[in-house]
């Protein structure tokens with residue numbers, strides 16, 4: 001087995017990951033190869049500790065509410081890049097996972113009830129937007145995991161397709177269209193992604209006012225944070241229609257140059273996360289409403305995850321994701337609620353989003 005030290009980003013040949021080690025696989029949008037890191041010693045971190053790992057080769061996964069649950073960093077003790085087929089040939093497999101017990105599954109009437117409570121909070125506490133999420137179970141066994149990952153990579157070439165396991169987080173997998181922050185040396189990029197409709201609607205068809213406003217809120221939030229961090233050469237492109245499997249979103253791209261210290265970069269991530277695309281506005285009030293109203297814990301859904309390293313950091317929002325148990329996968333999906341929301345439409349939106357993963361699980 002080839003080991004790579006923490007600070008050495010040279011990649012070795014694909015090799016089997018020892019049983020019980022933490023691991024993460026990330027296939028970037030449009031890429032052919034998967035980056036894999038693994039370690040026997042994943043570390044739990046609080047947000048003020050993020051900066052200690054951002055310059056070191058590894059993989060960071062942050063939960064939705066990083067104040068309440070630990071982030072986990074996997075150092076690149078073992079690190080390689082390979083095709084998905086080569087990854088499968090390594091026999092990659094998490095250790096036995098617990099069986100599913102609990103975390104509230106939401107039906108349409110509970111969803112409507114939660115939505116009404118969120119609309120009441122929007123009126124009472126002057127919230128502009130809150131994201132309401134739900135979970136749906138689907139049978140899936142652990143020995144199907146590598147095959148599910150393979151199919152997700154094939155079905156969503158333009159998504160970031162990720163798969164991570166740590167003893168603390170359990171096992172998560174997904175295909176996300178949403179970049180949180182990419183930094184290659186001093187060149188950075190982020191996006192405001194919100195507003196959802198079926199991709200059957202032609203891209204040239206105008207978006208309705210509710211979706212346009214929902215996305216504009218996210219854009220304004222990100223613009224404000226980047227201004228606060230005094231980034232240079234900011235360029236803004238959009239909003240434009242961006243496809244994500246069977247649905248489309250509105251997207252604005254922000255590119256800029258930035259030379260932050262690791263502490264500065266950690267502060268930028270902490271300010272961006274969670275964006276109003278997955279939490280709401282104002283951030284802290286929306287977070288409180290989500291904790292008070294949603295019957296489940298989000299854990300890593302709505303968080304972010306990706307590559308850490310000296311020259312390259314690339315984090316995506318953990319959406320279109322599932323949490324695996326021994327015999328079930330729980331799919332997490334949500335949508336933005338504003339005072340203009342209609343309960344049936346919001347439910348349909350979560351059904352559309354769930355199709356990303358169900359399309360793969362149902363074909364197993």
Ligand SMILES: C=C(O[C@@H]1C=C(C(=O)O)C=C[C@H]1O)C(=O)O
Pocket residue numbers: 131133178193194195196249277278319320332333334335336353
């Ligand atoms: C919250 C999710 O997606 C986010 C919410 C969107 C919306 O409200 O329109 C669109 C894209 C994502 O930023 C999800 O997929 O679970």
